[in-house]
Amino acid sequence: MSDQTAHSLPFDVSQTLKRSESIRRERREMRTRINEYLEDPLIARLHEEAMSAGSFVPITLDLTHVCQLRCEGCYFFSEQLDNSKAPKDETVFLEFVRRERARGTNFITVLGGEPSLQLERLKILHENFRCTTVTNGLRRIPREGFEGMGIAVSVWGDHEIDRDLRGAGKIDVFARALRNYKDDPRVIFYFTVSNANADGIESAVDEIVENGNLVAFSFYEDWANRGGEFDQTKGYARALREIYRMIDKHPAQIVTTAYMAEVAAGRKMLDLTWGHDMCPVVSSGYNPELDEWHGSAEWRRRNKERLSNGQPYHPNHRAIMPDLESVRRCAVGEESDCSKCHNAYARYVWVMLNRNKHTRTRQDFINWVTSAWTFCLGTGAIDRNRASEVLPRVHELTRSARDESLI
Ligand code: SF4
Numbered sequence: 299m300s301d302q303t304a305h306s307l308p309f310d311v312s313q314t315l316k317r318s319e320s321i322r323r324e325r326r327e328m329r330t331r332i333n334e335y336l337e338d339p340l341i342a343r344l345h346e347e348a349m350s351a352g353s354f355v356p357i358t359l360d361l362t363h364v365c366q367l368r369c370e371g372c373y374f375f376s377e378q379l380d381n382s383k384a385p386k387d388e389t390v391f392l393e394f395v396r397r398e399r400a401r402g403t404n405f406i407t408v409l410g411g412e413p414s415l416q417l418e419r420l421k422i423l424h425e426n427f428r429c430t431t432v433t434n435g436l437r438r439i440p441r442e443g444f445e446g447m448g449i450a451v452s453v454w455g456d457h458e459i460d461r462d463l464r465g466a467g468k469i470d471v472f473a474r475a476l477r478n479y480k481d482d483p484r485v486i487f488y489f490t491v492s493n494a495n496a497d498g499i500e501s502a503v504d505e506i507v508e509n510g511n512l513v514a515f516s517f518y519e520d521w522a523n524r525g526g527e528f529d530q531t532k533g534y535a536r537a538l539r540e541i542y543r544m545i546d547k548h549p550a551q552i553v554t555t556a557y558m559a560e561v562a563a564g565r566k567m568l569d570l571t572w573g574h575d576m577c578p579v580v581s582s583g584y585n586p587e588l589d590e591w592h593g594s595a596e597w598r599r600r601n602k603e604r605l606s607n608g609q610p611y612h613p614n615h616r617a618i619m620p621d622l623e624s625v626r627r628c629a630v631g632e633e634s635d636c637s638k639c640h641n642a643y644a645r646y647v648w649v650m651l652n653r654n655k656h657t658r659t660r661q662d663f664i665n666w667v668t669s670a671w672t673f674c675l676g677t678g679a680i681d682r683n684r685a686s687e688v689l690p691r692v693h694e695l696t697r698s699a700r701d702e703s704l705i
Contacts, residue, residue, distance in 0.1 A: 355614045370463045407429075451485055452488050453472050514676065517530065518530065519641075541554065555665075580601045581625045592632075
């Protein structure tokens with residue numbers, strides 16, 4: 299359109315046309331930049347593999363209200379979320395599966411309680427959805443019938459700290475998990491780091507690698523108010539330094555990239571700052587006929603506000619309670635303070651849904667594509683048997699995301 303034509307149009311129409319043309323130009327330029335980045339065979343391969351996993355339509359589900367442990371700092375029991383009981387009636391569970399399939403859900407992060415205590419129902423979920431099951435590792439999820447499932451085993455420190463925080467000072471949960479999942483390709487051990495357990499990261503990671511498993515990192519949130527070095531508001535500098543060292547020591551077995559560690563430990567992603575107004579995993583799309591809202595009217599209102607603020611989110615996402623009907627604010631409990639939240643899943647989804655923001659430079663795109671690829675690896679959508687061949691190259695690509703002041 300010539301300038302002359304635009305000038306003859308009413309002002310607002312002319313402005314709208316100019317805006318549309320500018321958006322189209324930006325999109326064209328973005329596509330050109332992406333095509334240039336994809337000329338690199340490794341970036342193209344990671345992109346291709348992540349895209350072949352298809353789109354994720356996720357929910358989180360507390361499969362049961364029961365657990366063998368009472369870990370210190372676990373939001374589930376500290377907020378009495380176990381007051382919501384899993385139904386005994388199998389038909390209620392099967393109806394839930396049918397309902398979620400009909401809604402288009404194709405990916406479930408299975409939480410709890412402890413999901414391995416409900417193996418029959420877990421198997422049905424695995425047959426109907428792609429699942430990542432988060433487990434304390436005390437009870438083994440058998441291979442038969444659960445082939446290809448993503449299993450995330452939690453570890454909260456070296457043997458001593460883990461026993462202290464999770465095993466009531468008695469049970470060596472970490473040692474039992476290692477025994478149960480030796481050389482199991484379905485498993486990634488998620489080591490939850492804080493500055494308090496930073497000194498134990500190396501020995502624990504060495505042991506996990508020796509056990510034939512992959513390692514990822516998540517970030518401890520001090521909901522039990524232990525304070526001191528456990529307090530996440532003081533940052534994770536010591537822990538991050540150890541994560542970088544572990545990436546260098548075991549590049550073929552560490553799944554978390556320097557970029558994801560930075561985003562999850564900090565509060566920034568490019569020009570955005572983390573908070574509830576950014577969170578992509580708040581529950582959305584309540585159906586008043588089906589869902590019971592668990593929690594305060596205030597959080598329901600704030601979630602709705604969040605979902606209309608223009609920041610990307612998963613429209614299907616719900617955090618479903620053990621009764622299979624109640625929906626709560628987000629994957630963690632309502633009392634958790636969003637400004638202190640470092641939930642690794644929420645941060646991953648934040649990065650993934652902000653692809654367009656990660657196209658300005660080649661390094662931004664690398665940071666995005668490696669996050670998408672490692673996320674898919676975590677869900678089991680990418681074959682973990684080939685992970686060790688690719689991961690060292692992924693870490694080389696993301697080395698520059700490290701916080702130089704910590705090195
Ligand atoms: S606590 Fe974390 S995951 Fe939950 S709504 Fe707040 S920012 Fe999101």
